[in-house]
Amino acid sequence: MNCTELKQRSLQVGVALLLGLTSLAVTAQEKYPSRPIEFIVPWGPGGGADQLARKAAPLMEKELKVSLPVINVAGATGQTGLNKMLTSPADGYSISIFIADTLALQMESGTNWKLDDIVPAAIMIRQPSAFFVAENSPLKTWKDVEAEAKKRPLKVGVTGFGSADDLHVIYFNGKGLKLISVPFPKPSERYIAILGGHADLLYEQLGDVRSFLDGKQMRPVVIFADQRFPAFKDVPTGKELGHSIIINQFRAVAMKRGTDPQRVKAISDALAKVAASEEFKAYLKDQYADENSYIPASGAVDFMKHEFDTMKKYAPKK
């Protein structure tokens, strides 16, 4: 970039900033997107939500022609990051990853946001989850886990209370197993907990712990899916064991309610192109995800409502 270009660029940035500051009414008519879009990941770096954003952002940049800086704002089962997006103006310049764990919080009445506060632009990935043990754990199979959990309480590393992870624990508590949810919002702490023997079980998506599976440090004992996974032929599904609980770990891209529908469409269209790309398909495969993960904006709301109903079904009755 030579000097005059640089000047022009900084002028453009300056003008964009001025426009943004002077009037929101003006910005509504301006070309969208004309400046970088903040892409919030409400989870720590390195986890599944983070990987999705970092995979999707550069592909979206090609479509939208602006940069999408990814920002990690972890905490409170994704609510800290969600709050960050909801406190930003509804101008489409702040989008966020939204995942099943955060949706599950809606079952509690205490949240300061509602599902109606957000507009999903697309569901990008759906992954089955599993319970894992460390490779060197004395518990080798689900049978071992069941037997042990009747004798003493087993600690399960989960992302946070009220999450889908926690619902599985509660479900098995109802079946007479003594399992305790221990929240570790940072993935690195969650994985250390299982590898270092500080927790007995880990609830996680297969793709998120792929390096530990490949490195023979952890293994699944039960996978919550309709069918067995080719890569883990010997691991039973929850269904086979008589536990039909399946809560998809989905990850969506969401925007703030009240954003101009044209802008939601712009993001949604870009995501459709991302989902169709070979690179993204390879990523889904790599993540042990459902290859038909993508759901466009039109179906995303219904899908989330359906998932939410499933969660409610398994939530403890109050």
Added chain:
Amino acid sequence: MEGILTNLAVGFGQVFQPVNFLMLVIGIILGLLVAVLPGLTLVMGVVLALPFTYSMDVIPAIILLTAMYVSGTYAGAWTSILFRVPGEPMDVPLLWDGYAMARKGQAAYALGWTLLSALFGGLVAATVMVLLAQPIARIALTFSTPEYFAILFFGLASVVSLGGSSLANALISLFFGLLIATVGVDDTYGAPRFTFGVQILSDGIDYLVVMVGAYGLGEVFMRLEQGFKSAPLEAVDSIRTRLPQLREVLARKGTFLRSSVIGIIIGLVPGAGATVASFLSYGVEGQYGKRWREMGNGIPEGIIAPQTAATASVGGAIVPLVTLGIPGSGATAIILGAFLLHGLQPGPQVFAASSNIVYSMFASVFVGIIVMCVIGYFAMKPMVRVLEFPEVIVSAYVMMLCLLGAFAARNNVTDVWLMVIFGIVGYLFERFKFPITPLVLGVILGPLAESSFMTTMISYGNDWTEFFTRPISGPIMAAAILTLLFPAIRHLRHEYSQRRIAAKGRGT
């Protein structure tokens, strides 16, 4: 061993490829800039740099990010020493002795110690990282939430040795900091606390806003009160710009070694990183160092301890990343992201499968530290001259940096106002002889301590004795409690001896 050296030689070969070396230098410079700017933290800087590495090959990408990480632990010391504005949270402990030395006209000398500490800590940790990666990775696995809490508790307790004259004031300041840290949505249960229905408060108060406000702006307010005519610095020119002599270094080898070990171990532990390492190392030095009595009055030990540990934590944090696939700190978590984006899964298998990448990363730590110190050496002289500028002008720049930093933290104007409020708080604290550091310490470490405390309680059935009965957390907790009791005991003994002298006086 031979295998390691051969691999490392290949790694060095990679680093000295023109493109890779260029990336290294760019990374070092970016890291220095990020560290100097208060408000733009090292982790945020690495996050911002990540997208630029998407289109690169994996080796230059990893080298760029690693170089940024290395130098990001260094340059924040400059602003701490020269302006009393910590560029990074890890530089807060450098304020006492570093700035005190600068006020004594020894700014160049203080900067020299910083450089040497970063060099020593960085190289020791890098050597340990290369030679002992596999065995020490296991240390990371033995730490769990009770140990994290114990470390953080020790960090908070060290406030006593740093509180200055009044323990009561230090504790008031610390608890005020902890209170500020509780604002927002709670990490474990998601309950809103002290939000008063204001959306921005539910986001919490960023520690950067408090740190930058209380130190940077608070200092400017203090100077404003004195009409920008605070006691003139002793002539800068009278002190030669010099690196410490070998003799002086050897006299402090204990501090260097202790701090390196602390840095490496804290680096290994996931979720801690350079900031905790720096605070802890300063606390340990203030408690167990040879010259603990003089800490805070502008002695080199007060610079060596935090700086050595901060830079040493880099080598420590890289170990669990490459051996276990678990990042040891915020910055390594981003580097993990870069690995994943290039289709590499760090973990035990990487040493075998992609040893050239891992060893390029190792080599870039070595080369990075040296390049960083060379740049630091040449930057020292012009930097010190800044102190000759009129105070009004320097203060104006400090203020501008503070405002920018507060805005950059979350791109939110409310943060700028909060920063101004904390500037006033910092000024009032200073005015009424309340130390600011415990406040900032509470805001930075409080949330970390809280979440590890809560997780431990949940994990061990609300049994608080767990902290004291575990082999690693127990001794750390004991040391922390001793640290807290020590000033009280010292005070009692002092009174007792005074009384004896008085009694003797009556006897004769």
